[in-house]
Amino acid sequence: DAKTTQPNSMESNEEEPVHLPCNHSTISGTDYIHWYRQLPSQGPEYVIHGLTSNVNNRMASLAIAEDRKSSTLILHRATLRDAAVYYCILRDRQAGTALIFGKGTTLSVSS
């Protein structure tokens, strides 16, 4: 699986949008882009995934660059509960289903 690069940490204020970047310059054509988050003292939680087109769900939006070498997870209105470590993970659709986690981005949200 190709590697991803994320900032170590980011800060946000409550009720403001948050844009979490991820670089994956060596992404292959069969790699899906996944985002998980891990709240304090909990297991990781699936957030969203995409291949080429932008994706929206109830939790977040995923914006994928046209060349697919980067993507951005968008939280439209941050809440205190969104404070977590966010992981950007590439998964080849042909590979086994294990996830390879990096260190992720620690998001802090202030009231």
Place this chain on the structure above:
Amino acid sequence: NAGVTQTPKFQVLKTGQSMTLQCAQDMNHNSMYWYRQDPGMGLRLIYYSASEGTTDKGEVPNGYNVSRLNKREFSLRLESAAPSQTSVYFCASSEAGQGPRPQHFGDGTRLSIL
């Protein structure tokens, strides 16, 4: 909504002791996984089971054994615990098949080995 249930939540062992970590899921998922997470690090795969009756090694399998008891349950055993195995252990499950099947995680077992 139970999802993935891990027991125990906390455990302290002495070096050389053995222990089995239990994991059960109620989502009828075929695939199950064991990860460990060390402080400040992402999760690393220990073992996984693509379906009932099969198990495969992940990135860090040394010192561990697993048993896929049935479709619901996947246990992780430490035969002779070592301080380097002090970690938080997460179990996960997902639907079978290739492609982007989300994994569902338990809340972890925090294991300390003295």
